[in-house]
Amino acid sequence: MLVNFTVENYLSFKNRTTIDLTATSLTELRSSNLFDTPLKNLTLLKSMVIYGANANGKSNLFKAISFARKFILNSSKDSQADEAIEVQPFCLSTESIEEPSLFELVFIHDTAKYRYGFLVDDEQVHKEWLYVTTKNKEQLLFEREFQEIKTTKKFDTASANLTSITRKNALFLSVCAQFNIPTGIAILKAMSNVQYISGMQDRYTINFTIDMMDDPAKKKFIDNFIAGANLGFTETKVERFKLTEEILEKGNVPKEIRKMILESDEENVVVSTKHTVYDEDNEEVDNIYFNLFANESLGTCKYVALSGPIIDTLLHGKTLIIDEFDAQLHPHLSKAIIELFNSKENNPNGAQLIFASHNPSLINPKRKLFRRDQIMITEKDVYGVTKMESLYDKKVRKDASFEKDYLEGKYEGIPNVQIDEDFRLFDA
Incomplete structure (x- = not known):
């Protein structure tokens, strides 16, 4: 469960910026859109939508989360030993371009809240810290300044032996997990439960869903999810096969290419959708499968x-981040997915959905999908710096027309399109 994420001096985020999924004192949609955590007085949002004009920084926020996650999971691996750290500071200011970037995550794992962060440039980790909160008291587990790493009694004692072997371009936490320190393993597991995907038909998402379909129990969830959308079919079928010499020869594939394909020994996958065939009296007579x-x-x-990442997130209480969430989706389908997360029955495990959108109808008050603390607006100033605020931070009234006011520019975050009146694409 993600509580908040903070980034500073990365891509368009020059200043420290935080997205916070801690529920505020707002009374609206409390029973559906919030869930309680094991910690006293800590209630979290089930979903968050981020609006803003193109190039305002929505994707940069997700890239920051993705970078932090990847660096935490992989920095201790031997393959990273001589590699530069792929971090990009805000480069439109002389104040920041030579400075390190900051990332911090606060999250719930089991019954404890952790606050973990690091300060890093492309060569080394400058600082790193880990705190744990149990019974509302935060305690330090370890802290680091360059290669000086200090652990406390609250952290695993065996970790003290790992301080001297932690490379300057690796995170101490990642090293601890690599050497089976329980807290390190637990936190890396929590990080792996934060998933980022693109909503633009990326191959990872498709493959993830196809792999889930291999499990009959999970495929049943996926087929139920698809059936509810009334897309014209209710079932899917996955077929895996390898191309043979005979198949390639029949397809008139040149010998050189046939050889390359056969040597790769790659498995091919076809996903089919089951449709009903009717006779002249509209009686069901057969089924046909479409690619x-x-x-x-x-x-x-x-x-x-x-469907795969969404079902997996709901089943296991993960956090799913989707860029371009509703591109190519009908607004009613987008609404149905959001309602799955903002639901007691379908989201009993505290799953979270964070996504970027250009569809303002989702925040129409009549839809009752979001509270004001769930709606974030990104804006980039003339110096290229992104800032983010929720409608709650902007002190927007409960009875405001969120969709209408957003489109009218009252919350910022919309493109400022200016075409010179003398502009002509074609000569008269």
């Missing part, structure tokens, strides 16, 4: 591809 990615619409393909 999902060849015969179905882009929106249908995307909905099916997203």
Whole structure:
């Protein structure tokens, strides 16, 4: 469960910026959109939507989370020993371009709250820290300044032996997990439960869903999810096969290419959708299977591809981050997915959905999908710096027309399109 994420001096985030999923004191939609945590007086949001004009920094926020997650999970691996750290500071200011970038995550794992962060440039880790909160008291587990690492009695004693072997371009926490320190393993597991995907038909998302379909129990969840969308089919079928010499020869594939394909020994996958065939009296007489990615619409393909990560997140109480969430999706499908997360029955495990959108109808008050603390607006100033605020931070009234006011620019975060009146694409 993600409580908050903070970034500073990374891509367009020059100043310290935080997205906070801690529920505020707002009274609206408390029973559906919030869930309690094992910690006293800590209630979290189940979902968050981020709006803003193109190039305002929405994707940069997700890139920051993705970078932090990847660096935590992989920095201690031997393959990273001589590599530069792929971090990019805010480069439009002389104040920041030579300074390190900051990342910090606060999250719940089991019955404890952790606050973990690090300060890093492309060569080394400058600082690193880990705190734990149990019974509302925060305690330091370890802290680091360059290669000086100090652990406390609250942390695993065996970790003290790892301080001297931690490389300057690796995180101490990652090293602890690599050497089976329980707290390190637990936190890396928590980080792996924060998933980022693109909503633009990326291969990872499709493959993730296809792999889930291999499990009959999970496939049943996916088929139920798809059936509820009324896309014209209710079942899917996955077939895996390898191309043979005979198949390639029949397809008139040149010998050189046939050889390359056969040597790669790659498995091919076809996902089909089951449709009903009717006779002249509209009676069901047969079924036919269509190739999902060849015969179905882009929106249908995307909905099916997203089904795996969405079901997996709901089943295991993970945090799912989706960029371009509703591109190619009908607003009613987007609404249905959001309602799955903002639900007691379908989201009993505290799963969270964070996504970027350009569809303002989702925040129309009549839809009752979001509270004001769940709606974030990104804005980039003339110096290229991104800032983010929720409608709660902006002190927007409960009875305001969120969709209308957003489109009118009252909350910022919309493109400032200016075309010179003398502009002509073609000569008269």
